[in-house]
Amino acid sequence: PPVIVEVRPDTFARVEPRDAKIRIQFDEAISESPSQGTLDQAVQVSPRTGEIDVSHAGDALEVSIEGGFRPGVLYRVTVLPVVQDRFRNTLLDPFEWVFTTGPDFAPNALAGEVWDRLTGEPVPSIDVFAVSDDSVAYVARTDSAGLFVMRYLPPGPYGLRSFDDRNANDSADAFEVQGTGDPVAVGATDTLLTSFWVMLPDTTAP
Numbered sequence: 107p108p109v110i111v112e113v114r115p116d117t118f119a120r121v122e123p124r125d126a127k128i129r130i131q132f133d134e135a136i137s138e139s140p141s142q143g144t145l146d147q148a149v150q151v152s153p154r155t156g157e158i159d160v161s162h163a164g165d166a167l168e169v170s171i172e173g174g175f176r177p178g179v180l181y182r183v184t185v186l187p188v189v190q191d192r193f194r195n196t197l198l199d200p201f202e203w204v205f206t207t208g209p210d211f212a213p214n215a216l217a218g219e220v221w222d223r224l225t226g227e228p229v230p231s232i233d234v235f236a237v238s239d240d241s242v243a244y245v246a247r248t249d250s251a252g253l254f255v256m257r258y259l260p261p262g263p264y265g266l267r268s269f270d271d272r273n274a275n276d277s278a279d280a281f282e283v284q285g286t287g288d289p290v291a292v293g294a295t296d297t298l299l300t301s302f303w304v305m306l307p308d309t310t311a312p
Contacts, residue, residue: 107195108132110185115205123207125174130167130185130201138162140188141196147274150184152245152256154276178208179242180258186247200249204258212294217255220248220268223285223305228252232283232304233271236264236290261294268304280307 112131115121130149140148145160149169156172167189175181185201204211216236220229234254236244239262246254266287269278278284287302 107198108134108136108189108191110197110201113183113203117203117205118211119205121175121205121207123175123177128169128171128183129163130169132165132167132189132191134191135165136162136167137190137192137194139190140186141190141194142188148186148188150186150245150247152182152184153179153242154245155179155242175207180204180206180209180211180260182244182256182258184246202257209260211258212261214259214261214292214295215255215257215297216259216264216290216292216300217253217298218266218287218300218302219252220254220285221252221301221303222283223303229268229283229304232268234266234268236266236292238262238264259292261292263289263291265289266300266302268302270304282306 110130111133114129149160151158151171155176159170161168182204187197187200190196220232222229229252230248230250232248234246236256244256244259246256248254269284270282272282283304283306285302285304287300290298290300292298
């Protein structure tokens with residue numbers, strides 16, 4: 107499988123807010139088509155401060171953020187295990203790193219599980235959002251066991267929600283599986299565990 111050998115900005119780097127690109131360098135040429143979805147969906151940038159565009163560059167991916175890096179933001183970038191080489195060998199595990207345009211790195215984590223309200227089964231590959239009081243949305247995606255984790259969150263209160271964004275419009279629609287979790291308060295060194303369920307909206311309560 108392909109291996110990531112370098113990222114720019116580097117892990118734990120402090121960067122100046124500017125219209126810059128993120129570069130993800132692999133040890134071999136990679137395919138322009140991921141194993142599922144699109145290249146834009148293969149890389150997550152958290153928080154979502156603008157639309158992202160992922161372009162193929164031979165043995166690298168380049169990511170641009172609408173409006174560039176914003177000041178005073180701690181960014182977490184995740185490359186999902188759907189990126190593959192030209193022989194269809196897929197990245198083994200998610201690859202994640204953080205950099206900042208201002209805030210210090212808080213060694214905390216918010217983790218949990220999302221499960222289906224009707225079946226009781228975990229829900230894989232669904233986005234989970236932790237929304238701060240100033241409406242900044244941090245995002246993670248559940249793995250095959252329905253588990254998610256967000257590391258290095260700015261300390262503070264967050265509202266949790268999740269939905270299956272089938273039409274990629276960044277909002278929960280009536281035909282999409284969705285749900286909300288209990289509010290949480292994340293400290294600078296906390297490791298918090300939570301869980302909540304999702305289901306299709308209905309006119310009656312479950």
